[in-house]
Amino acid sequence: MILGKVIGTIYSTINHPFYDAKKLLVVSKMDPTGKTSEDYLIAVDSVDAGIGETVLVIDEGNSARQIVNDTSAPIRSIIIGIVDDIQG
Amino acid sequence: MLLGKVIGTVTPCIVYQGLEGVPFLVIQPVDKNKNPKGSPLIAADSTRMAGPGELIYYEGGREAALALDPWFVPVDHTIIGIVDGVQLELPENDQ
Numbered sequence: 431m432i433l434g435k436v437i438g439t440i441y442s443t444i445n446h447p448f449y450d451a452k453k454l455l456v457v458s459k460m461d462p463t464g465k466t467s468e469d470y471l472i473a474v475d476s477v478d479a480g481i482g483e484t485v486l487v488i489d490e491g492n493s494a495r496q497i498v499n500d501t502s503a504p505i506r507s508i509i510i511g512i513v514d515d516i517q518g
Numbered sequence: 519m520l521l522g523k524v525i526g527t528v529t530p531c532i533v534y535q536g537l538e539g540v541p542f543l544v545i546q547p548v549d550k551n552k553n554p555k556g557s558p559l560i561a562a563d564s565t566r567m568a569g570p571g572e573l574i575y576y577e578g579g580r581e582a583a584l585a586l587d588p589w590f591v592p593v594d595h596t597i598i599g600i601v602d603g604v605q606l607e608l609p610e611n612d613q
Contacts, residue, residue: 437550438606440575445599446564446585454519454575456550456606470550472519472575481607491581504564504577504585504598507519 433460433513434487436479440472448503455479455509457487462516473507474498486511519575519598522547524568528560536591541566543597545576550606561595562586573601 438456442449453475458466464484471489476497479485487509488494494508495501526544533540541563549555552573561576564585568574574597576582582596583589 437608438604440601441603441605442575442599442601444565444567448585449599456604458550458608468549470520472521481605491579491584502584502589504581504596506577506579506581 431510432487432489433462433516434458434471434473434485434509435460435466436481436483436485436509437466437470438481446504448500448505449474457485457507457509460484462518464516471507473509474505475509477509477512479509479512484513484516485509486513519577520547521550521552521601521604522561522574522576522597523552523554524570524572524574524597525558526570534592536588537562537593540586540591541568543568543570545574545595545597548573550608552604559595561597562593563597565597565600568597568600573604575599575601
């Protein structure tokens, strides 16, 4: 899992049928000190995260498909948690 | 998934079985500010509706093939959707 900061939303009407009614967020990758990097990814939201929030993202296909309960879903990145605090 | 811009089309005359009729497009990966980043690549189009000039998002790896039907095909990047709009609010240290 990786830490990220939600920096945006993607609107899309023409997409793969699996992504119908799925919320897509742009997540900037973040290090544990809170500094965001140039790298980003587009992830499906499963926890109702919003712009500005620090989130926990899974960037691995089989885990993501397990969460959406669909073994044939073309999905790799999914937001699975909202982070309150990071210590250390 | 990452954002990309369609910059061209590819018309193969012979393709591996299972890929007949699948559109292939040339896409230029872009960063979060929609500036080009990295080299262009060829992607299959699962929406079958994307065209040059459009902003799309694409998936790479095994998930790229899963987006197609039949899914057990040799593909490494697939366009998943066409972007209507992106709402971005970059953090202060990112602007």
